[in-house]
Amino acid sequence: MITTEARPFWQRKSLAEMTESEWESLCDGCGKCCYRKFISGRGRRERLYYTRIACDLLNLETGKCGDYCNRFKLIDDCTKLTQKNLAQFSWLPDTCAYRLLYEGKPLFDWHPLISHNPNSVKLAGVMIKNGIHERDVIDWFEYVID
Numbered sequence: 491m492i493t494t495e496a497r498p499f500w501q502r503k504s505l506a507e508m509t510e511s512e513w514e515s516l517c518d519g520c521g522k523c524c525y526r527k528f529i530s531g532r533g534r535r536e537r538l539y540y541t542r543i544a545c546d547l548l549n550l551e552t553g554k555c556g557d558y559c560n561r562f563k564l565i566d567d568c569t570k571l572t573q574k575n576l577a578q579f580s581w582l583p584d585t586c587a588y589r590l591l592y593e594g595k596p597l598f599d600w601h602p603l604i605s606h607n608p609n610s611v612k613l614a615g616v617m618i619k620n621g622i623h624e625r626d627v628i629d630w631f632e633y634v635i636d
């Protein structure tokens with residue numbers, strides 16, 4: 491039997507109890523939150539659509555921000571995900587560790603905290619393929635993926 495203390499931090503602590511470094515390590519680096527989304531319709535017809543259109547700072551190959559330290563200065567609507575505002579981030583992809591834990595679900599086996607392999611996210615096919623930067627897009631509707 492595994493004792494409580496032997497369980498990894500994301501299983502024995504709530505999101506609110508995590509230290510800053512634990513919280514940061516939950517991000518698997520998929521980069522999906524840096525792709526544009528839009529909402530269409532109203533009320534019960536409201537629907538969230540994901541696109542292949544990436545923030546201009548995103549490195550499309552690695553899923554990493556190209557200027558992480560200055561992202562809030564450079565991109566008007568870049569928002570920091572924190573323990574306090576997580577509830578407002580219902581648009582996070584269903585693979586995102588923050589959303590999974592918030593919804594009481596386990597992390598996937600390919601999460602680097604479990605796989606101990608920084609490439610496992612890419613190998614699992616989780617990252618968005620054929621992304622394009624926002625600056626190169628004319629018609630957003632061509633890039634809707636869901």
Ligand code: SF4
Pocket residue numbers: 516517518519520521522523524571582583585586587588
């Ligand atoms: S979607 Fe979640 S796991 Fe992926 S980069 Fe964004 S915060 Fe990190």
